[in-house]
Amino acid sequence: MVGAEVVGLEDSPPSSLAPPRATVLEDADRRPADETLFHLIERADANAPLLMTARAAPRAWSTDLPDLRSRLNALMVVELLTPDDAVLEGMLDRLFRERNIRAKKAVLDYLVRRIERSAKAAKAVVERLDEAAAAEGRNITPQLAREVLGLDSGDLDSADEEPE
Numbered sequence: 001m002v003g004a005e006v007v008g009l010e011d012s013p014p015s016s017l018a019p020p021r022a023t024v025l026e027d028a029d030r031r032p033a034d035e036t037l038f039h040l041i042e043r044a045d046a047n048a049p050l051l052m053t054a055r056a057a058p059r060a061w062s063t064d065l066p067d068l069r070s071r072l073n074a075l076m077v078v079e080l081l082t083p084d085d086a087v088l089e090g091m092l093d094r095l096f097r098e099r100n101i102r103a104k105k106a107v108l109d110y111l112v113r114r115i116e117r118s119a120k121a122a123k124a125v126v127e128r129l130d131e132a133a134a135a136e137g138r139n140i141t142p143q144l145a146r147e148v149l150g151l152d153s154g155d156l157d158s159a160d161e162e163p164e
Contacts, residue, residue: 029054
């Protein structure tokens with residue numbers, strides 16, 4: 001959230017005198033103090049948006065405060081799953097286009113089947129492919145992708161092969 005206050009796990013509860021403002025708490029399941037979490041949720045109830053990230057759902061977090069338990073159970077939860085093939089291909093295509101590269105469908109298909117399914121991995125592989133292609137004066141092909149990913153030559157399907 002733009003302009004949000006980022007609260008750390010060790011921070012003390014926000015002052016009740018402070019005006020409510022948007023707040024981000026990352027890794028909330030690593031558990032800030034119950035009082036801090038309770039006050040952040042209370043501020044959110046007072047029209048101060050709260051975004052929390054966690055690997056476990058709030059219902060699974062332990063707390064001894066009954067009021068906090070009821071609030072944790074009532075939170076809206078959105079689970080972010082790993083991108084499917086279409087989403088990962090779209091991410092790769094967009095990342096290539098941001099570098100003014102029009103990657104061929106064969107390259108996108110090759111990468112989708114072989115890289116970690118995350119935005120971070122997609123960004124890293126596009127950057128590495130762009131740098132390798134520029135350094136070697138080559139086009140970005142499945143063959144170059146295989147080399148950049150460090151895969152053996154048996155990994156390249158005959159359908160992936162194309163002349164440079």
